[in-house]
Amino acid sequence: MADAKTTSVDRQSKQALTKKLAETRQENKPHSQRYLKLRDAVEQAAQTTYSLEEAIAKSKETATTKFDSSIELHLHLTPKKGKKGTEDEYARGVFHLPNGLGKTRNVVILNEEMIEEIAKSGAVNFDVALATPALMPKLGKIAKLLGTKGKMPNPKAGTVTDNPEVVKQEIEAGRVEYRQDAGRNIHQMIGKSSWETDKLVGNAKAVLASFTRNRLMSVTVTSTMGPSIAVSLDSLK
Known part of the structure; x- marks a missing residue:
């Protein structure tokens, strides 16, 4: 029993030594100038405002x-x-x-025809949807679909508006x-x-x-x- 226990301890010691040697070799491995420059920049950034x-x-x-x-x-x-x-x-x-953000965003102004198309196809091929307050009650049939994709018009986000054309221009800008x-x-x-x-x-x-x-x-x-x-x-x- 004692020999088995000793063998187990020796095995663990060898594994620990092997790991330590591998870490040492990695630390001593020469790095490129690019790597060293980035490492120094990261260390400095962590200590400075x-x-x-x-x-x-x-x-x-x-x-x-x-x-x-x-x-x-x-x-x-x-x-x-x-x-x-x-x-x-x-x-x-x-x-x-x-x-801007250097990319074109597809902004649509929803209407009843688009609502029917989205409800039928399930396709949401735009980045931002705008709607007038009067149209909001008619969005019920696609509300869950748009909501799960984060594209449901919302008054707090400014995407429910009486001036959707103006907001569309602002988003694109x-x-x-x-x-x-x-x-x-x-x-x-x-x-x-x-x-x-x-x-x-x-x-x-x-x-x-x-x-x-x-x-x-x-x-x-x-x-x-x-x-x-x-x-x-x-x-x-």
Whole structure:
């Protein structure tokens, strides 16, 4: 019995030693200059806060994917007074991004004929649906279908309106809907890493303009698969 126990301990020790040697070899493995530069940038980003302009520039530097990475702005908000679990607790609205998002959004203005076509085919071939208040009672037959896809017109999102043509133009020009999640976070893409910094900064400022300074607990910028880069709240005017 003792020999069997000793053999088991020896086996575990050998496995631990093998793992440690593998880790050591990995640590000592030479890395490319690109890897070392990115590692240093990530370590620095984790210990520093930047102005909005600096954070966006840094996120472009750390965007090393082979594709054109998205640049995102992440906001963590302070709690909002209200009854827990009610809609009023959650920040929701629209951002007007002056430089758009670099992609065309298919926006439709629903009418009775389109409602019948969607109900019959089940096809939802658009990004955003707009409706007038008068049309809303007739959306019942496709409400569940649109709701599960997040495309049901909603007054709080500004997609139920008496002026759908105007709203359609605004959305195509860079208007996007937002809603905070359960953790009081808002995640908003502001452009691509290939864009000029000024265009990204313009969109970021449009997002931040929707909130007073005391509603912001933290602001970070990140690229796809890149590090989170903290923005100094004191630098935000």
